[in-house]
Amino acid sequence: MSIIKLRNSKRWKNGGLYPILVCLCGFVVAFVLRYVLSSVVDESMSMLFFAINCIIMSYFFGYVYSFGLLVMAIPTALYFFRKPYYMMDGLGSKDVFLIVVYGSIVMLAAIIIEWLQRERYSAVLQQRVSETRYQMLIESDQARRAEYAEHFAAVNKRQQEESTAPVTSDSAPIQD
Template identity: 35%
Template sequence: MQLKNVKRWANSGFAGYYFAILGVFLAFCIRFTLHPLLQSGLPMTFFILNTILIALFFGYKPSLLTVVISAPLALFFFVPPYYSFNMPTPGDLFIYLSYILVAIIAVVIIEWLQRERFKAILVSRVSDSRYRLLAQASYSLRIAQSNENQNNS
């Protein structure tokens, strides 16, 4: 069965974008609070967790917004040299780009899984609807046949 509306599993609207921005803010606050402890370690971990949650509940568009917002924030505040957009060391840059790649791969996988889940729900609803129509038609046919048999008797 070809279903074209499985892309619509997530509600459209501004709620997803609102929660995406709120999540980036909360992830930033948590990471900024832990910065004296973590230093340059785990610069995007909290941002990626936010991205995954947003992808899970609101779809890929708001979650990609979280990547676009959080990548420069993490680079500026949590990758040495701090508070600048100067190029970090190659090792830091590799880790930073790895985080972004992991986030994008997670978003793609979650989107694919959510679409498949929604497709299964739609197929189940269509199947249930067709079963009910078939049962109703069968019942109507039996009633018509029994009325015809009574009229012939």
């Protein structure tokens, strides 16, 4: 059995303006949740809700949107949720560590999700191709059976006509 190589498995997601709007809404929701819970959530988790948003958007719309959200989330988290608040004074070792940790987690999750989505979409396409081939096989078999039945009926009719026809001899015996 040969494995079907599908080149359009990258098309598992829809493009356009809709994913961008949903990603921006998710970004706003993550920002609001982090802002509301800033008194409860520690400063070291400044990118937690943004990372969750990036992973969810990666599941729905692909890794490109997730990476775009990550690029937006890093400066937002550093500006609003790291001391000194509402100020960009440079990157400290903790800031770089958080960027590396959250960035690598989001990128790894997005790449794995993208790969799994492509494989799932490829399996769906292969299933559709198999179902179409099966339907074509059934239709071909039905057509072959109908042709065979017509041929069999014609042969039976001719045999019946030959068996019921009177035997007439048009040729006279040859005499020497």
